[in-house]
Amino acid sequence: MARQYFGTDGIRGRVGEGAITPDFMLRLGYAAGKVLGQMAGGKRSGRRSILIGKDTRVSGYMFEAALEAGLINAGVDVGLLGPMPTPAIAYLTRTFHAQAGIVISASHNPYQDNGIKFFSAEGSKLPDHVEHEIEAALDLPMTTSADLGKAWRIDDAAARYIEFCKASTPWGFSLEGLKIVLDCANGATYHIAPKVFRELGAEVTAIGVSPDGLNINLECGSTKPQLLQQAVLEQGADLGIAFDGDGDRVLFVDKRGELIDGDQLLFMIAMHRQQFLGGCNGVVGTLMSNYGFELALRERQIPFERAKVGDRYVLEKMHANGWSLGGESSGHIICADATTTGDGIVSALQVLRAVCDFDEPLHELKARMKMLPQHMINVRLAHRDGVLDHADVKAAVSEAEAQLADSGRVLLRPSGTEPLIRVMVEGRDSAQVEQLAQQISTVVERVGNS
Structure with missing residues (x-):
C-alpha cells in the first residue's frame, strides 16, 4: 500500500481535518496494536505493551483515549505516561521494554494542530516498512480481541526521566552559580526542565510553565524567543534556554539577550568534545546549516557532512558514519552517545558542560564561530x-x-x-x-x- 499518512516526522495536521480525527486515531491504535503487537520483545508480565505520551495541547486527551481504546481492542496493554517530552517517551519505551512508544504531539505547531509519532522498542523512529504495514492494517475490519489489553498509568514517569537527564552529565557536575531563565513553551517540559536544572544547582526562573491546553507555543518557546530574551535581560541572568512544545528542540539566549541557534550550539558541543572528551570524530548538519559552522569545524579539523533537512536523515547519516553528534539549526540536536533521538534538555546540558569546562560566558564561547550572512x-x-x-x-x-x-x-x-x-x-x-x-x-x- 502506498504511504498516505506518514511523513518524515510521523502524522501531523489540523485537528478534525484529514487524518487527524478521533475515528482515525481509534483505527490507527487498532492497526498499530495488530502490527506492533506481533513484533518480538517488549513484554510486560508476559503481555505485549505499548506506551502513550503526549504534550499539553487540549486535543491530546481525546486522541489518547482513542488510541488507548484501539490498542486495547487489539489485545495490547497500554502504559499511559501523561504529558511528557517526546524524547522521554523514547527513553521510557526502552526502559519498560515495550514494543513501541507513541507520542501525541505537533511539536512546535499551534494548539489547533496535533499529530502522532512512533518509537520502536529501541527508542528510534519506526522503519518505513513497519509504517507501511500499519497503514495497510488501517483497512482491516475492527474485531474485538479474545484477549483484551489493559491500561495502567506510569506515575513515576516524570521522575524517571528527570534522573535520566541528570545522568547524561558526569557525576558531580554542578550548575551552582549560574542564573538561568527557562522557557518551556507551555509544553511538555513544563514540569520536567525546571526540576532538572534546579536539582543540578542552577538558580532558575521558569516561564511558559502554565499550560492550559490552548497556549502551547503561543508567543513563547523556541519558535518565539522574544519573551525569553526580554526575561534574561530583566532578570540579569547568565543565559536563557527555550524549548519547543514537545521538548525535542532547544535554543539559547546569552546574557546580552542575543539568540543562539542550533548550529552554534552544535559547534560548542563539538568543540567541547574535542578539547575535553578525547575528540569529536564528526558532525552531521543539514543542507541549511550555516556555512560558517562548516568553516569553523574545518578550522578545527572536525569532519562535517550535510544531510537532507529532517532529523531522520541526520540520524541516518550519523549512523552510517559512526558519529555521535548531529542536528539542525532549528535546535533539534542529537547526542547519540547519550540518547536515541533529539532531546532538548539533554542537549542543553551538553552545552552547559562546555560553558562550565571552558569557564567562559556563553556570549564569549559563541564568538569562536562566526555565522555567515x-x-x-x-x-x-x-x-x-x-x-x-x-x-x-x-x-x-x-x-x-x-x-x-x-x-x-x-x-x-x-x-x-x-x-x-x-x-x-x-x-x-x-x-x-x-x-x-x-x-x-x-x-x-x-x-x-x-
Whole structure:
C-alpha cells in the first residue's frame, strides 16, 4: 500500500481535518496494536505493551483515549505516561521494554494542530516498512480481541526521566552559580526542565510553565524567543534556554539577550568534545546549516557532512558514519552517545558542560564561530519540472559560486509542499549574498514561468 499518512516526522495536521480525527486515531491504535503487537520483545508480565505520551495541547486527551481504546481492542496493554517530552517517551519505551512508544504531539505547531509519532522498542523512529504495514492494517475490519489489553498509568514517569537527564552529565557536575531563565513553551517540559536544572544547582526562573491546553507555543518557546530574551535581560541572568512544545528542540539566549541557534550550539558541543572528551570524530548538519559552522569545524579539523533537512536523515547519516553528534539549526540536536533521538534538555546540558569546562560566558564561547550572512528567496513558479537542470539556471549558479569562491555556497531546493524553489546564498559579504540570491532568483523565475 502506498504511504498516505506518514511523513518524515510521523502524522501531523489540523485537528478534525484529514487524518487527524478521533475515528482515525481509534483505527490507527487498532492497526498499530495488530502490527506492533506481533513484533518480538517488549513484554510486560508476559503481555505485549505499548506506551502513550503526549504534550499539553487540549486535543491530546481525546486522541489518547482513542488510541488507548484501539490498542486495547487489539489485545495490547497500554502504559499511559501523561504529558511528557517526546524524547522521554523514547527513553521510557526502552526502559519498560515495550514494543513501541507513541507520542501525541505537533511539536512546535499551534494548539489547533496535533499529530502522532512512533518509537520502536529501541527508542528510534519506526522503519518505513513497519509504517507501511500499519497503514495497510488501517483497512482491516475492527474485531474485538479474545484477549483484551489493559491500561495502567506510569506515575513515576516524570521522575524517571528527570534522573535520566541528570545522568547524561558526569557525576558531580554542578550548575551552582549560574542564573538561568527557562522557557518551556507551555509544553511538555513544563514540569520536567525546571526540576532538572534546579536539582543540578542552577538558580532558575521558569516561564511558559502554565499550560492550559490552548497556549502551547503561543508567543513563547523556541519558535518565539522574544519573551525569553526580554526575561534574561530583566532578570540579569547568565543565559536563557527555550524549548519547543514537545521538548525535542532547544535554543539559547546569552546574557546580552542575543539568540543562539542550533548550529552554534552544535559547534560548542563539538568543540567541547574535542578539547575535553578525547575528540569529536564528526558532525552531521543539514543542507541549511550555516556555512560558517562548516568553516569553523574545518578550522578545527572536525569532519562535517550535510544531510537532507529532517532529523531522520541526520540520524541516518550519523549512523552510517559512526558519529555521535548531529542536528539542525532549528535546535533539534542529537547526542547519540547519550540518547536515541533529539532531546532538548539533554542537549542543553551538553552545552552547559562546555560553558562550565571552558569557564567562559556563553556570549564569549559563541564568538569562536562566526555565522555567515545567509539570504533566501522563495520563488513561486508555474512549473518546477526541469528548472534546476536548465542550462541558464546552472550557469547562474556557477557564476555565483565563482564569485563566492571558497567563502560561501549556493543552494537551490524545491519545497516539499508548495510550487516553490528556495534560492539560498551564503557568504562573507551580506550585500554580495543578497545580490547573488536575487540574480539567481530572477533566472529561476524566468525559466519556471516560461
